Amino acid sequence: QQPVQSPQAVILREGEDAVINCSSSKALYSVHWYRQKHGEAPVFLMILLKGGEQKGHDKISASFNEKKQQSSLYLTASQLSYSGTYFCGTEDMAGNMLTFGGGTRLMVKP
Amino acid sequence: KAGVTQTPRYLIKTRGQQVTLSCSPISGHRSVSWYQQTPGQGLQFLFEYFSETQRNKGNFPGRFSGRQFSNSRSEMNVSTLELGDSALYLCASSLLLPGQGVDTQYFGPGTRLTVL
Numbered sequence: 581q582q583p584v585q586s587p588q589a590v591i592l593r594e595g596e597d598a599v600i601n602c603s604s605s606k607a608l609y610s611v612h613w614y615r616q617k618h619g620e621a622p623v624f625l626m627i628l629l630k631g632g633e634q635k636g637h638d639k640i641s642a643s644f645n646e647k648k649q650q651s652s653l654y655l656t657a658s659q660l661s662y663s664g665t666y667f668c669g670t671e672d673m674a675g676n677m678l679t680f681g682g683g684t685r686l687m688v689k690p
Numbered sequence: 691k692a693g694v695t696q697t698p699r700y701l702i703k704t705r706g707q708q709v710t711l712s713c714s715p716i717s718g719h720r721s722v723s724w725y726q727q728t729p730g731q732g733l734q735f736l737f738e739y740f741s742e743t744q745r746n747k748g749n750f751p752g753r754f755s756g757r758q759f760s761n762s763r764s765e766m767n768v769s770t771l772e773l774g775d776s777a778l779y780l781c782a783s784s785l786l787l788p789g790q791g792v793d794t795q796y797f798g799p800g801t802r803l804t805v806l
């Protein structure tokens with residue numbers, strides 16, 4: 581089953597913060613976050629593993645609540661370059677494949 | 691390092707035809723996954739190959755198939771094309787180590803398939 585992302589879309593001014601959520605009905609092993617700009621391929625942002633290990637960027641952070649099977653992506657002091665569609669991909673305990681959410685469209689305006 | 695390459699970038703076919711798409715992974719990556727992206731369904735997993743073996747398959751009909759060669763290059767084939775197969779087909783490679791789950795996916799630019 582596909583994870584559910586919220587919100588579906590968000591508009592920000594430069595410098596504002598945003599939170600994107602990803603919820604799954606399955607027990608998760610990992611959550612992956614990708615950003616896709618229009619006409620381009622998705623680009624890796626972050627992996628969060630069961631057990632708390634996190635990899636990613638300094639200016640973009642994320643959390644993984646294993647009990648609730650939820651992950652949140654935090655974008656602070658947004659920049660114009662943050663615009664794009666953000667996807668979470670979840671790997672359940674059966675493993676070895678990613679199921680992507682429907683995406684969150686983020687637009688940052690000057 | 692060169693990124694993931696996919697050929698062709700654009701393709702127009704008619705219903706009933708078949709199509710083969712190609713993907714060359716990043717050098718050293720042995721895992722190749724294929725995804726279908728459409729506005730309505732989003733990003734959907736098709737299948738994954740590792741060391742010439744299909745490790746996982748998504749929920750797609752048997753018309754969708756793939757293979758991986760000894761140099762890790764991969765092809766996917768769609769037979770008897772339907773209008774609904776129009777989509778962006780993305781290939782992603784990863785450096786998968788034994789015992790790991792899904793590693794970082796490095797996506798190619800995709801092949802835009804239009805079925806008329």
